[in-house]
Amino acid sequence: xxxxxxxxxxxxxxxxxxxxxxxxxxxxxxxxxxxxxxxxxxxxxxxxxxxxxxxxxxxxxxxxxxxxxxxxxxxxxxxxxxxxxxxxxxxxxxxxxxxxxxxxxxxxxxxxxxxxxxxxxxxxxxxxxxxxxxxxxxxxxxxxxxxxxxxxxxxxxxxxxxxxxxxxxxxxxxxxxxxxxxxxxxxxxxxxxxxxxxxxxxxxxxxxxxxxxxxxxxxxxxxxxxxxxxxxxxxxxxxxxxxxxxxxxxxxxxxxxxxxxxxxxxxxxxxxxxxxxxxxxxx
Numbered sequence: 001x002x003x004x005x006x007x008x009x010x011x012x013x014x015x016x017x018x019x020x021x022x023x024x025x026x027x028x029x030x031x032x033x034x035x036x037x038x039x040x041x042x043x044x045x046x047x048x049x050x051x052x053x054x055x056x057x058x059x060x061x062x063x064x065x066x067x068x069x070x071x072x073x074x075x076x077x078x079x080x081x082x083x084x085x086x087x088x089x090x091x092x093x094x095x096x097x098x099x100x101x102x103x104x105x106x107x108x109x110x111x112x113x114x115x116x117x118x119x120x121x122x123x124x125x126x127x128x129x130x131x132x133x134x135x136x137x138x139x140x141x142x143x144x145x146x147x148x149x150x151x152x153x154x155x156x157x158x159x160x161x162x163x164x165x166x167x168x169x170x171x172x173x174x175x176x177x178x179x180x181x182x183x184x185x186x187x188x189x190x191x192x193x194x195x196x197x198x199x200x201x202x203x204x205x206x207x208x209x210x211x212x213x214x215x216x217x218x219x220x221x222x223x224x225x226x227x228x229x230x231x232x233x234x235x236x237x238x239x240x241x242x243x244x245x246x247x248x249x250x251x252x253x254x255x256x257x258x259x260x261x262x263x264x265x266x267x268x269x270x271x272x273x274x275x276x277x278x279x280x281x282x283x
Contacts, residue, residue: 020046026055029067030076037080047083050110075102079115088118091126097138104152105145120155133163136174143185154192157185161192 020043028037041062045052057063068076078099082088091097100119107115127133139156146153164170170178178186 024062026063027065028076029065029069030071031073032069033073034067034069035073035076037076039080039083043083047115048110048112050112071106072102075099075106078103079106082115082118086118088122090122094126094130094132094135097123097126098141101138101141101152108146108150108152116151120152123152124155127159134159136171136177139185140177153188157188157192161189164189165193 021040022042024041025038026041026044028039029035030037041055045055051066054066055063078089082103088100088103089096091100100123104116104119104123107113107119134156139160142150142153142156
């Protein structure tokens with residue numbers, strides 16, 4: 001069997017692309033300055049359903065001119081490079097991602113699936129290789145300019161969800177944004193986490209006694225144990241401001257039940273700054 005080389009395998013693709021480089025050209029005017037681009041019409045309409053419709057014209061006459069006043073010059077330059085060379089330049093700095101996201105949005109507006117996939121791979125590679133996560137402004141920009149089922153939105157929200165799960169606390173600017181106007185963002189993050197299908201054995205269960213005590217609860221427990229120790233030693237100085245506590249019949253029953261199970265626990269109630277607190281402390 002004769003095996004063709006990678007170069008030979010690419011040859012039919014090159015022939016096909018060459019055929020798209022017909023003599024029919026179209027002028028595209030971009031941005032507020034009307035930057036003029038002259039592109040091969042067949043190549044453009046083959047790649048994009050949007051341009052195929054826009055350049056079809058009426059009464060069988062094609063449009064030779066088309067304006068894109070809302071687009072920026074540099075992202076369109078990236079689009080032209082991709083159109084002819086099938087390449088998306090890698091991001092060298094975080095600021096480069098802004099231009100790539102604009103290029104992605106062109107892919108969505110102009111219905112070019114491969115362009116969207118190519119840009120997504122480039123953006124994903126940047127975050128992976130730099131061990132970083134999408135910033136809030138990047139996520140907000142994608143949310144403001146895409147539909148709920150946008151693949152780039154899904155990529156951004158999945159990254160943010162992982163950042164929150166593995167991080168220490170919620171970054172203040174994220175918290176402010178989500179409190180202000182991020183209801184949908186918060187919902188999407190939770191839904192993204194549910195898709196992970198994590199083994200429940202590795203997910204902390206707040207219904208069980210914590211392996212690492214909650215700091216505030218642990219501090220209160222230490223305070224109460226110190227007070228119990230002082231009381232048992234006959235020292236009343238640390239408890240002088242605590243009113244006498246009488247155990248109720250229901251608490252007597254609870255203590256008896258616990259003793260029957262082999263657990264020595266003591267119910268304590270005390271008042272501090274006008275707030276009654278009841279605890280069950282293991283001794």
